[in-house]
Structures are given as C-alpha cells and as structure tokens.
Amino acid sequence: MSVLDKLIKNSTVDRSSILKDSRFFEKKDYIQTQVPIVNVAFSGQLDGGIVAGLTTIAGPSKHFKTGFLMLAVKSFFDKYPDGACLFYDSEFGAPQTYFENFGIDMEKVWHTPVMDIEQLKFDAMKQLTGLEEGDHVIIVVDSIGALASKKEVEDALEEKSVADMSRAKALNSFFRMTKPYLNVINIPMIVINHTYLTMEKYARQVVSGGTKSYLLSDNIFIIGRQQEVEGTGKDKS
Numbered sequence: 001m002s003v004l005d006k007l008i009k010n011s012t013v014d015r016s017s018i019l020k021d022s023r024f025f026e027k028k029d030y031i032q033t034q035v036p037i038v039n040v041a042f043s044g045q046l047d048g049g050i051v052a053g054l055t056t057i058a059g060p061s062k063h064f065k066t067g068f069l070m071l072a073v074k075s076f077f078d079k080y081p082d083g084a085c086l087f088y089d090s091e092f093g094a095p096q097t098y099f100e101n102f103g104i105d106m107e108k109v110w111h112t113p114v115m116d117i118e119q120l121k122f123d124a125m126k127q128l129t130g131l132e133e134g135d136h137v138i139i140v141v142d143s144i145g146a147l148a149s150k151k152e153v154e155d156a157l158e159e160k161s162v163a164d165m166s167r168a169k170a171l172n173s174f175f176r177m178t179k180p181y182l183n184v185i186n187i188p189m190i191v192i193n194h195t196y197l198t199m200e201k202y203a204r205q206v207v208s209g210g211t212k213s214y215l216l217s218d219n220i221f222i223i224g225r226q227q228e229v230e231g232t233g234k235d236k237s
Helices: 001-011 037-044 063-078 096-101 117-129 150-157 167-184 213-216
Strands: 055-059 084-089 109-113 137-142 189-193 194-196 203-206 219-222 227-229 234-236
Touching: 001 137, 037 109, 037 219, 055 063, 055 167, 055 203, 063 084, 063 137, 063 189, 063 234, 084 117, 117 137, 117 150, 137 203, 150 167, 167 189
Parallel strands: 055 189, 055 219, 084 109, 084 137, 137 189
Antiparallel strands: 194 203, 227 234
16 A cells, blocks of 8 residues: 555545645636726636635725625626525615616525624624535625624623723634635635724724734725826825
8 A cells, every 4th residue: 555545545635635626626616796907907808707715805984885785795696696695784774776776686595684793703604614616605794893792792791891802813813714605515605804004104904903804815906086186197095
C-alpha cells in the first residue's frame, strides 16, 4: 500500500479527493445578472456573475445597497426557478414593493427577522447544516451592520451603560462558522453592512464590525456616490 493509499483509507472528511479531481477547483457556477458591469465586478467577466461564497456590500445609508441585493436575488431566481431565498432581516428597510419592483416571487422568500447577532448565527448554522450540495438557495442579510450583540441587549435591559466589547467577536464567529459551508455546498450569501470614516487626515470608508468580514469575504463592495460639478468636467465625491 502506497503512502497516498494510506491517506485515502484513513481520511474521515467527506468530499476529500485527489486534488486533480476536486470539484472545488472546477469552473465556477455563475449567476449572471442583467447588468454586465455588475457581472464584471463579481467575477471579472461580462458573462460571469455572482458565485457561491460570501459577498459583503457596505456603505452609508441610502446608497442603493439593498438594490444590489434585490438584483442578486432576482438573478438567482432567473437561473434557478426552483430555488429559494433565505432573507434575514434586521432593518425592515426592504418592503414588499422592493421585491415586486424587481419581479421577485415573494412566495419563494423565507423572511426571518433577527434581533441580535447570536440569533442570526444560530439560525444560519442550523439552516446551512440542514442543506445539501445541489440545493438551490441564496442567503441574504439586510443588514448585519444594524445588529447588536446579545450582551449589548442584556446590558441595556439591566440598565448597564458599559461599552460592549463582544460585538466584533460575535460577528467574527458568525463569518468563521458560515464561510466553509457556503463554499462546500455551493451557496451564495450576500450581507449588507455599514461603513464608518477613519480619523486620518484623508478619511476613508471602512467596513464596520470585526476583521473576519474582510478576511473571509470573496467580494467586498463599498458603495459611494459621485457628483459631477457643472462646468468643471470633474467629479465631486
């Protein structure tokens, strides 16, 4: 028995395979949108699109972040009419008219209101562990930036005015736990987040929360606005 045969025999992890035959390095399954430049942003290809894994869309309020999310869900259903959307809602800023305007069948959207990060994490992990490869599901979170940690809520109920140091850890835990499942069972998850300005001389937009949203996201889009100043030919951010 060769050394490789021993490794194969003793392996206890499902979906293990010879690297050359691993499905994780096969051609990506793109969910093409109707907007070519959005396909380029997600995949670098005009005929590409959204792929499995974690995508973060961040920016200030009223910057059409939810619109990008709706576009993704609509494109997903165009490709997979038999699919379903798991919609985690903390802001309740996406009324039914949003779905109607984008032509999304609301009968295929499971709306789950969440009150804190831990509730989101527990439910998302239960959902992901109950899914199998080949299940056509897209997960969207609007938004993770508005969610408090469970400790922050408990401190408020106990009238404690202490700084909450657990929120970033709770967010990091959420991303660490969900990320492997998204790629293994081929499910896209799009998370809306907030940004804040740094205190540097030349302030820049930074995604709020823990560092894992940066480290584990397959794509991060920070949405901004520009205005052309009349008569100058220049853009004003």
